Amino acid sequence: MSSLERIVFGTTADTNADADATTHSTSALLRQGGRPGSPTVLLVHPANLRARCWRTVLAALPADWRCVAVDLSGHGASPRRAGYGPARWVSECVALLDALDVARVHVVGASVGAAVAVELAAAHPDRVASVTTVGGAFRAAEPADTREFLAAIAEVGVRQAVLDVLADEPGLDEALFAAVAADISVNPDDTAAAIWTAAAAAAGLDAAPRVRCPTLAIVGDGDRGCPVADSRAFADLTGGRLAVLVGHGHLPMYTAPARVAAYIASLVDGTRPHQPRRDPERAVNP
Structure with missing residues (x-):
């Protein structure tokens, strides 16, 4: 794989009635393509993880x-800001595309990153060539579940709270569990709570x-937080495809990176003016 480089770019300013505008920076990992005209793919991580969660898919x-x-x-190397949520994160993605002079992009988003991808495609249809979601957050979380996770953050911190949720994640062996642990974005409790509150309210189906x-x-057929039924509803609303990974849970970018990459490639190639690659083996949709 070509090497990844860290880039930093300016994003839209925060403003309020009592303060001057402040320009913020956002960080990303970039892998340059090797051929003019090849597609550009933007990958958006779940809440509380970071860009490098995609490294094996890349x-x-x-x-x-x-x-x-x-x-x-x-998250990751990007600084904390006042206010979080899909609308803010969409604006950061648009700023990234502008900084890289990318006119049109294929977007891949996982969990709340999927909600960001859907909102980006809905708000900027001229900029998005395709959307792939991975364990997409298509409906807002149940209030009781949100309260429980916020209480866990307050009690043990965000890192341990995330790991406790993933303790029996399908397909996540000891080595992969350690990889996820290393990728968690550790923030002060108030920041982690603000991010999770915004993520829990995300409902990608609204923009679908x-x-x-x-x-x-x-x-994944074992995804408890973002179940198969929600992804099926998104596919139905958008006239898209559904791929169910049997034996996997919420994080197939860790547990099935080659299959995730193959599905992404099949969609991207199918939107391009040449013979697409043969689709990867389809999982049976329950």
Whole structure:
């Protein structure tokens, strides 16, 4: 795989009635494509993880593709900001595309990153060529579940709270569990709570009817937080495809990176004016 480089770019300013505008920076990992005209893929991580959660998927995507994985504000190497949520994160993604002079992009988003991808496609249809979701956050979380996770953050901190949720995640062996642990974005409790509150309210299905590009919803059959039914609803609303990964849970970018990459490639190639690659073996949709 071509090497990843860390880039930093300016994003839209925060303003309020009592303060001057402040320009913020956002960080991303960039892999330059090897051929002019090859597609650009933007990858958006789940809440409380970071851009590098996509590293094994990136390694399996075609080497000539230009790929960029963003650290949303409050995650990874991007600084904390006042206020979080899909609308803010969409604006950061648009700023990234502008900074890289990318006119049109294939967007891949996992969990709340999927909600960001859907909102991006709905708000900027001229900029998005396709959307792939991975364990997409298509409905707001139950209030009781949100309260329980916020209480866990207050009690043990965000890192341990996330790990406790993933303790029996399907397909996540000891080595992969350690990889996820290393990728968690550790923030002060108030920041972690603000990010999770915003993520829990994300409902990608709300924007789905306004998506006009090809779509693909990838989901593990063991995903408890973002179940198969929600991804199926998104696929139905957008006229897209559904790929169910049997034996996997909420994080197939860790547990099945080659299959995730193959599905992404099949969608991207299907939108391009040449003979697409043969689709990867389809899982049976329950």
